[in-house]
Amino acid sequence: MAASPLMIEARGVQKWYPNGFHALRGVDLSVSRGEVVVIMGPSGSGKSTFIRTFNALEDFQEGTITIDGIALSNDLRNIDAIRCDTGMVFQQFNLFPHLTVLENLSLAPVVVRKRRRAEVEAQALGLLERVGIAEQAGKYPGQLSGGQQQRVAIARSLCMEPRILLFDEPTSALDPEMVGEVLEVMRALAADGMTMVVVTHEIGFAREVAHRVVLMSEGQIVEAAAPTTFFTNPQHERSRQFLAQIL
Amino acid sequence: MTSSSPPLLPPRPAPPSARRSWRGALRQELFATPLDGVISVLLLAALLAAGVGFWHWAFRQAQWAVIQANTTLFAVGRYPLPQQWRLWLLVALAAVTTGASWGLLRSHPRADRSGTLWPFNDLVAIAVLAFLAAWLPAALKLPVPLQLRWWAITALLLVLRGVAGQWGGLVPRRLLRFLPLFWPALYLFGMVLIAGGLGVPRVPPSEWGGLLLTLLMASFAILLSFPIGIVVALGRRSSLPLLRWSSVLYIEFIRGAPLITLLFLGQNILGYMLPGGWAPDRVWRAAWVLTFFCGAYLAEAVRAGLAAVPVGQLEAARSLGLSMPQALRHVVLPQALQIALPATVGQFISLLQDTTLLSLIGLLELLGTARTVMANPEFLGKNAEVYLTLAVLFWCCCAALGLGSRALELRLNPSHSPT
Structure with missing residues (x-):
């Protein structure tokens, strides 16, 4: 794993919100190609803010972030290039309600990459097949269950052929019986070698799929370890407290 | 699922109290209590009296000659008579575009929409149009040639609606995306027709x-x-x-x-x-x-x-x-x-x-x-x-x-x- 090239390299990232809140306090994280990193932590610990800096949905004031060799700067072209290579799956799905499932998937490839619609739609149908909802292609997001919507959102990210997928609490807004189907898709992606950074509270997923589990608290990384170590033998007092609360 | 769990109940039809007929709804709304009934009767009587009074005025007392004598003035003001053919042409073009758009939209129903409402709505719209065309020009006592023009224009609209509705399906869907462009084009052309220019004599806005x-x-x-x-x-x-x-x-x-x-x-x-x-x-x-x-x-x-x-x-x-x-x-x-x-x-x-x-x-x-x-x-x-x-x-x-x-x-x- 150490020999693989770095896909994400964050060094000393500091972020203050406009109201002065110090959200990220010098965060370092490196993610290699094909690695699955799960970020856990109590709410307000900065984990969502942190992964949202990776595709410039949040800015930061100090430190550096390099995504697949491109430094995140204020240069808009860099940001657009990084966003094309970085897919993001949101807690609230954020599907476009005025477009059908198929149109949701094909919008960005057609508009951004200027690809032919017919070709993109063929690829999109393949992706829908892969996440198990090809038969819903003509429906609108509002007609799908939460689990189906989140799978569409994953397929929509994949349609841009990203090298990195960021997940911001992808199962937190789902009814319990729908969590499984989404995690299933994420497991398959990890097995295919996708580089993934996942903010989640799903311990089962973290245990089975993650290569590394990172615990954040108060805008800092408290502990980063392989899941077996992290869950059975956490090194830090803060980790032990957190695990005691969620296990 | 163990074998001892009770069987799930199948759905059964709603009891009659859950389904209300419109007569029941009306009774509920107007005559729920005796006081409601009295108020409803009084209000209905007042409405009826007002309606009869209006009817009497509109068809017995009112003298509509003031409208009939000034239809052109109300329609186009002092737009010069020799140039009014341009406005007729514009109305005819608008009728053509309306009929064609209407028919084309109907012959290409969106796959994700149900079309059950349209036939009824369309029949009502066609009936209203036909009634207006037959009644309005006559009621306004327009000269017969002008009445004929209105009939012709309405017929044009309805025929194009029929033709486009029947055979519009032959037009490929992707060409349909250009349909909305006809309207701004018609608008610009209409502006030229009204104001003049491009070889047509000018009619200044003051007219x-x-x-x-x-x-x-x-x-x-x-x-x-x-x-x-x-x-x-x-x-x-x-x-x-x-x-x-x-x-x-x-x-x-x-x-x-x-x-x-x-x-x-x-x-x-x-x-x-x-x-x-x-x-x-x-x-x-x-x-x-x-x-x-x-x-x-x-x-x-x-x-x-x-x-x-x-x-x-x-x-x-x-x-x-x-x-x-x-x-x-x-x-x-x-x-x-x-x-x-x-x-x-x-x-x-x-x-x-x-x-x-x-x-x-x-x-x-x-x-x-x-x-x-x-x-x-x-x-x-x-x-x-x-x-x-x-x-x-x-x-x-x-x-x-x-x-x-x-x-x-x-x-x-x-x-x-x-x-």
């Missing part, structure tokens, strides 16, 4: 009048204020302070003054503000004032729509790599404008009615024409007939706008489609 002027002013302001409203609404939400503050200034300046003040200002000040000869004609000055007036109100409607689109939509679009203009164009604005549609159409309807203020600055649109007609000694005291006609005309135009917006809302809103 336009009546319904023609009202519709021209309203449509001009509606079409141009829409983009203004979108740009200003986006400007007001922009993070660039200069853009934001100038948008706020514009909106608050316009909203802070009554339209009539702005119209008078436009008539008087524009001449000083613009270099000699640049200031537009009186009619166009009023049109621009209306446009910028409506634009400010539209901006607020669109802003409300923009605010109602969750921020996650923009984030999702941006994280897929869409640039800000692309995200606005494909993701945010379609949703925002759909939310803003009812308020927008409400604004358009009040704009249409606000055109009556133009009569106060001396333009002879519908109300202005009506006032000249009522001032004619020959028709003294016929105010009721004239105002009622005006009200019906405005009501028809506003109803058309409202129905159109309702149809658009249904067509745009995916949640109305059956699953």
Whole structure:
């Protein structure tokens, strides 16, 4: 794993919100190609803010972030290039309600990459097949269950052929019986070698799929370890407290 | 699931109390208690009396000659008679475009919409059109050649609706996307026909009048204020302070003054503000004032729509790599404008009615024409007939706008489609 090239390299990232809140306090994280990193932590610990800096949905004031060799700067072209290579799956799905499932998937490839619609739609149908909802292609997001919507959102990210997928609490807004189907898709992606950074509270997923589990608290990384170590033998007092609360 | 768990119950039909007949609903609404019944009877009697009184006035006492003698004046004002063929041509073209669009839309029902409502609605619309064509020109006592023209134009519309509805399916769907472009093209061509130019003799705006002027002013302001409203609404939400503050200034300046003040200002000040000869004609000055007036109100409607689109939509679009203009164009604005549609159409309807203020600055649109007609000694005291006609005309135009917006809302809103 150490020999693989770095896909994400964050060094000393500091972020203050406009109201002065110090959200990220010098965060370092490196993610290699094909690695699955799960970020856990109590709410307000900065984990969502942190992964949202990776595709410039949040800015930061100090430190550096390099995504697949491109430094995140204020240069808009860099940001657009990084966003094309970085897919993001949101807690609230954020599907476009005025477009059908198929149109949701094909919008960005057609508009951004200027690809032919017919070709993109063929690829999109393949992706829908892969996440198990090809038969819903003509429906609108509002007609799908939460689990189906989140799978569409994953397929929509994949349609841009990203090298990195960021997940911001992808199962937190789902009814319990729908969590499984989404995690299933994420497991398959990890097995295919996708580089993934996942903010989640799903311990089962973290245990089975993650290569590394990172615990954040108060805008800092408290502990980063392989899941077996992290869950059975956490090194830090803060980790032990957190695990005691969620296990 | 163990074998001891009880079997799940199958659904059964609702008891009669859950299903209400319309007669039951009526009884509930009008005669629920004795007092309700008394009030209902009194109100119905009053309504009936008013209806009978109106009927008696409209068909016994009212003298509609004032309308019949001035139909041309009400329709087009003092538009020169030898040039009126251009307006007939425009109406005929509009009928052709309407019929063709209507038929084409019906022959290409959207796959994700149910079409069960359309046949009924279309039959009603066709019946109303046919009735109007048969009754209205005769009731207005138009000369027979003019009556024939109206019949011909209505027939043209209905025949094209039939033809396009029957064989429009042969037109490929992707060509259908260009259908909306016909309307602006027709509008521009119509402007040339009305105003002249490109080889047709000019008819200066001072000779336009009546319904023609009202519709021209309203449509001009509606079409141009829409983009203004979108740009200003986006400007007001922009993070660039200069853009934001100038948008706020514009909106608050316009909203802070009554339209009539702005119209008078436009008539008087524009001449000083613009270099000699640049200031537009009186009619166009009023049109621009209306446009910028409506634009400010539209901006607020669109802003409300923009605010109602969750921020996650923009984030999702941006994280897929869409640039800000692309995200606005494909993701945010379609949703925002759909939310803003009812308020927008409400604004358009009040704009249409606000055109009556133009009569106060001396333009002879519908109300202005009506006032000249009522001032004619020959028709003294016929105010009721004239105002009622005006009200019906405005009501028809506003109803058309409202129905159109309702149809658009249904067509745009995916949640109305059956699953």
